[in-house]
Amino acid sequence: MDRRNFLTKSILFSGFSWNFLNKKSIKSGSNEMKITIIYFSATSNTLKIKNVIKNELKEHNVICDELDITSYQNRQSPIDLKPYDAVIFGFPVHARWSPKIAREWLKTLNGNNMRCATFFTYGGFGAYPAHGNLKKVLEERNFVVVASAEFLGAHAFNYGGFNALPDRPNSHDFKVAQEFAHIIKDRFSNNVLKKISDFEKGKWTEEQIDSFQNHRYKTVSQLPTRNGNTCSLCKTCEDECPTKAMDSISGNTDKTKCIVCLRCVANCPDNALSINDLSKKWENKLAEEGKSESTLQEKESKIYL
Numbered sequence: 001m002d003r004r005n006f007l008t009k010s011i012l013f014s015g016f017s018w019n020f021l022n023k024k025s026i027k028s029g030s031n032e033m034k035i036t037i038i039y040f041s042a043t044s045n046t047l048k049i050k051n052v053i054k055n056e057l058k059e060h061n062v063i064c065d066e067l068d069i070t071s072y073q074n075r076q077s078p079i080d081l082k083p084y085d086a087v088i089f090g091f092p093v094h095a096r097w098s099p100k101i102a103r104e105w106l107k108t109l110n111g112n113n114m115r116c117a118t119f120f121t122y123g124g125f126g127a128y129p130a131h132g133n134l135k136k137v138l139e140e141r142n143f144v145v146v147a148s149a150e151f152l153g154a155h156a157f158n159y160g161g162f163n164a165l166p167d168r169p170n171s172h173d174f175k176v177a178q179e180f181a182h183i184i185k186d187r188f189s190n191n192v193l194k195k196i197s198d199f200e201k202g203k204w205t206e207e208q209i210d211s212f213q214n215h216r217y218k219t220v221s222q223l224p225t226r227n228g229n230t231c232s233l234c235k236t237c238e239d240e241c242p243t244k245a246m247d248s249i250s251g252n253t254d255k256t257k258c259i260v261c262l263r264c265v266a267n268c269p270d271n272a273l274s275i276n277d278l279s280k281k282w283e284n285k286l287a288e289e290g291k292s293e294s295t296l297q298e299k300e301s302k303i304y305l
């Protein structure tokens with residue numbers, strides 16, 4: 001459990017104002033700041049939080065672009081960050097960290113001392129130590145991390161029968177996302193640089209965390225398949241698979257490529273794809289993690305400064 005200080009939504013909202021006096025130079029040439037949000041979202045939780053942050057920034061005169069790096073195709077062309085004053089990175093927690101394919105893609109970037117903020121969505125079991133590890137990756141790419149946040153979201157494995165936070169993110173989580181937008185706008189624009197505090201060094205090495213990824217293949221022993229059923233052959237599952245693991249014609253998944261993000265299952269218009277029944281494993285998962293459905297629900301989204 002990360003014991004760093006965090007601000008709850010009530011503390012943040014009480015003292016914050018959109019007015020800031022010391023503006024950093026703005027690249028767009030007008031008085032408006034220009035930001036891009038780069039995000040990965042397989043089952044839409046991260047996308048929902050991204051939408052709230054983006055709308056809040058736009059309502060307060062920030063020009064806000066976005067780049068969705070979920071699909072394989074969108075990670076193939078280099079991107080130019082020069083037009084931007086700052087970047088926001090949003091990822092799901094996959095086995096305690098941002099998805100490895102997203103981290104690999106981050107290595108194509110150079111921040112050139114640009115300010116950035118990060119946020120995660122997670123299924124209630126833990127976002128630690130994702131923040132600190134992503135901060136390290138971004139600092140190695142010459143970004144300056146000024147803030148981070150974590151938001152609760154329905155666990156992707158609910159598509160197989162888990163019942164973790166089916167109604168999250170909810171209005172409380174969105175409120176924290178709005179507050180986060182306020183804070184990062186201020187931190188991006190202020191002449192006085194305020195960096196995020198250091199995170200507690202985790203008890204796991206990066207290699208150990210990477211090895212946790214293999215647990216997903218024990219839980220999801222049957223990777224997404226159409227199981228011989230017919231469908232409209234729309235190809236969405238194949239086109240939007242982050243790793244090119246899905247073959248829409250056969251309806252089968254390449255086990256050497258699949259990261260079990262469940263994007264294909266979530267997005268199939270015919271509900272034709274499925275994994276093994278996880279409802280039998282749900283009680284064991286709660287017991288292993290020392291949690292119950294209600295203790296998961298009590299968790300709140302948080303901002304780290």
Ligand SMILES: Cc1cc2nc3c(=O)[nH]c(=O)nc-3n(C[C@H](O)[C@H](O)[C@H](O)COP(=O)(O)O)c2cc1C
Nearest residue numbers: 042043044045046092095096123124125126153156
């Ligand atoms: C492969 C995989 C691993 C996951 N690992 C964790 C985890 O370590 N802790 C957690 O609380 N949730 C975990 N989750 C749940 C996701 O973090 C959560 O569903 C997230 O909001 C998904 O974001 P998205 O909808 O934007 O893809 C995992 C989900 C997947 C698919």
Ligand code: SF4
Nearest residue numbers: 231233234235237268
């Ligand atoms: S997304 Fe669903 S309907 Fe479309 S090709 Fe894949 S399995 Fe068939």
Ligand code: SF4
Nearest residue numbers: 241258259261262264
């Ligand atoms: S085939 Fe695997 S990696 Fe591709 S979308 Fe489906 S679950 Fe994700």
